[in-house]
Amino acid sequence: MASDLNAQALARYRNDFLREVEERVDEGEWVKMCMQCGVCAGSCPFGPHWEHSPQKLFMMIRAGKRDEVLQSDSMWMCTSCYNCVVRCPRKLPITTIMHGIATYAHRLGLAPKRQPTRDFSVVFWENFTRNGRANEMRLMLRLWFKDGIGAGIKKALAMKNVGLGMLRTRRMSPFEIFGGHGVKDVKGFQAMIRKAQEIEDRRRGFTK
Amino acid sequence: MAKKEYAFYPGCTSHYRGSASNYLVSAESMCRHLDVKLTQIPDWNCCGASVSYAGSGELARHVINARNFALAEQHLPGQDIVATCAACWLNARESKEKLDASAGLLADTNEALKEAGLQYEGKAGVRHMVEVLIEDLGYEEIGRHVVKPLEGVKFAGYVGCQTNRPFGIAGESFENPVYLDQLVETMGGEAVKEYDQKVTCCGGALAVSEPEKSQKQIKDIVESAYDHGADMIVTPCPLCQANVEIYQADVNKRYGTKFNIPVTYYSQLMTVAFGGTAKDATLDGQMIRATRLEEIAAKPVKK
Numbered sequence: 001m002a003s004d005l006n007a008q009a010l011a012r013y014r015n016d017f018l019r020e021v022e023e024r025v026d027e028g029e030w031v032k033m034c035m036q037c038g039v040c041a042g043s044c045p046f047g048p049h050w051e052h053s054p055q056k057l058f059m060m061i062r063a064g065k066r067d068e069v070l071q072s073d074s075m076w077m078c079t080s081c082y083n084c085v086v087r088c089p090r091k092l093p094i095t096t097i098m099h100g101i102a103t104y105a106h107r108l109g110l111a112p113k114r115q116p117t118r119d120f121s122v123v124f125w126e127n128f129t130r131n132g133r134a135n136e137m138r139l140m141l142r143l144w145f146k147d148g149i150g151a152g153i154k155k156a157l158a159m160k161n162v163g164l165g166m167l168r169t170r171r172m173s174p175f176e177i178f179g180g181h182g183v184k185d186v187k188g189f190q191a192m193i194r195k196a197q198e199i200e201d202r203r204r205g206f207t208k
Numbered sequence: 209m210a211k212k213e214y215a216f217y218p219g220c221t222s223h224y225r226g227s228a229s230n231y232l233v234s235a236e237s238m239c240r241h242l243d244v245k246l247t248q249i250p251d252w253n254c255c256g257a258s259v260s261y262a263g264s265g266e267l268a269r270h271v272i273n274a275r276n277f278a279l280a281e282q283h284l285p286g287q288d289i290v291a292t293c294a295a296c297w298l299n300a301r302e303s304k305e306k307l308d309a310s311a312g313l314l315a316d317t318n319e320a321l322k323e324a325g326l327q328y329e330g331k332a333g334v335r336h337m338v339e340v341l342i343e344d345l346g347y348e349e350i351g352r353h354v355v356k357p358l359e360g361v362k363f364a365g366y367v368g369c370q371t372n373r374p375f376g377i378a379g380e381s382f383e384n385p386v387y388l389d390q391l392v393e394t395m396g397g398e399a400v401k402e403y404d405q406k407v408t409c410c411g412g413a414l415a416v417s418e419p420e421k422s423q424k425q426i427k428d429i430v431e432s433a434y435d436h437g438a439d440m441i442v443t444p445c446p447l448c449q450a451n452v453e454i455y456q457a458d459v460n461k462r463y464g465t466k467f468n469i470p471v472t473y474y475s476q477l478m479t480v481a482f483g484g485t486a487k488d489a490t491l492d493g494q495m496i497r498a499t500r501l502e503e504i505a506a507k508p509v510k511k
Binding site: 026027045046049077079080081082083085086087093095099100102103106111116117118119120121122124125126128129132133134135136140143161162165166168169170171172173176181183184185188189191192193194195196197199200203 | 220258264414
């Protein structure tokens with residue numbers, strides 16, 4: 001359970017949130033290298049929309065502001081454009097750290113509910129791990145109808161012209177709804193992912 | 209025998225009737241003209257794209273990519289892996305760099321891969337199709353195949369993010385890469401060199417989840433192409449292509465603009481310039497028709 005994991009993390013790290021991030025977040029060991037220049041903040045295409053820039057999040061981590069960081073919706077607005085990464089004078093892998101903090105917050109059940117990119121991220125992961133390849137048709141339907149039939153129909157109608165255009169240009173196939181393309185060795189693919197997550201959980205101290 | 213052979217990683221959007229099926233077909237046409245043989249990696253899987261991180265984790269995302277490397281090594285030994293999709297290339301290349309640099313990560317990865325009966329040995333190289341064109345063939349060699357120069361057509365070379373950052377094409381700058389302009393000129397077209405939105409993010413996956421924020425990006429990208437007199441936009445990335453093309457009507461509604469500019473792949477330009485038909489170049493796959501290219505494709509080759 002997510003809440004158990006959060007309680008376990010609080011007991012394990014107490015007030016040392018930086019150490020928690022270093023041990024448990026993908027590329028988290030880089031956080032302390034940030035020198036607070038702010039180039040990442042000024043380079044982000046979604047700058048006008050978030051509250052916490054990467055620079056700010058890094059300082060908040062060092063200041064132990066655990067709840068504020070993990071409950072922030074800012075890192076979910078990362079478009080993976082890597083502009084901050086190539087401009088960072090310390091060459092921090094900021095994009096990966098943003099994804100990593102988001103993943104960790106989601107895992108602990110602290111990420112903001114109904115953040116649209118969080119929803120998309122979860123749906124995308126489930127979509128392609130189902131049979132090894134992303135299925136665009138099922139992905140769209142799942143996203144449109146995640147808030148119920150009524151909202152789904154409204155969304156589908158709003159997207160009607162895009163959908164019809166994709167059908168007309170043969171860049172979408174309604175038959176993908178029924179299974180669709182995937183890898184042949186689905187069993188091996190899924191077993192491999194389960195094993196990877198089991199190993200990582202052990203390495204990062206989620207399990208013994 | 210083909211001059212060059214590669215283990216091809218087309219990616220999820222490039223399959224038959226996927227959103228980038230026109231990239232797949234035109235890239236294959238382009239390679240036929242260049243005597244480059246692409247063999248799909250048998251049973252390849254999704255790279256995880258940019259947005260699946262919530263469910264993933266560090267090791268899982270590397271293992272997913274390592275499965276493709278292992279399959280390539282097993283079935284197509286000695287061949288570099290070549291991706292056409294920017295995200296496929298980025299994820300694969302990142303995983304490869306990480307795995308090649310860390311014995312511990314490699315051991316963990318192989319422990320997981322064993323579940324699928326596979327092993328990664330670190331042999332297969334990971335390349336983008338653009339690297340194959342520029343580094344393995346070169347502009348001069350590519351230029352020799354041009355039989356229908358794209359004369360009089362102005363292209364805004366929209367490089368986007370993920371073929372440009374964080375790895376990029378060797379020798380290019382992150383802020384102003386010029387390889388796409390050079391490819392356009394090699395095809396006999398006119399490159400809009402002052403196109404100032406060439407590396408602006410289109411919103412990526414957030415064009416789907418947070419369109420109200422992403423469409424400002426798309427507006428900037430298209431507007432600058434118009435401002436500089438471009439006839440069409442050309443890009444190496446399937447997500448850039450889709451976002452910048454299919455949401456123009458939505459952008460028009462939101463911002464009161466009247467955008468209707470074609471967004472093509474470099475592989476479509478090249479197929480047409482090499483004398484391929486509109487069908488070879490999948491010009492019928494454009495939601496906004498690239499009429500200037502269609503006209504050139506319909507003309508007979510001058511002897």
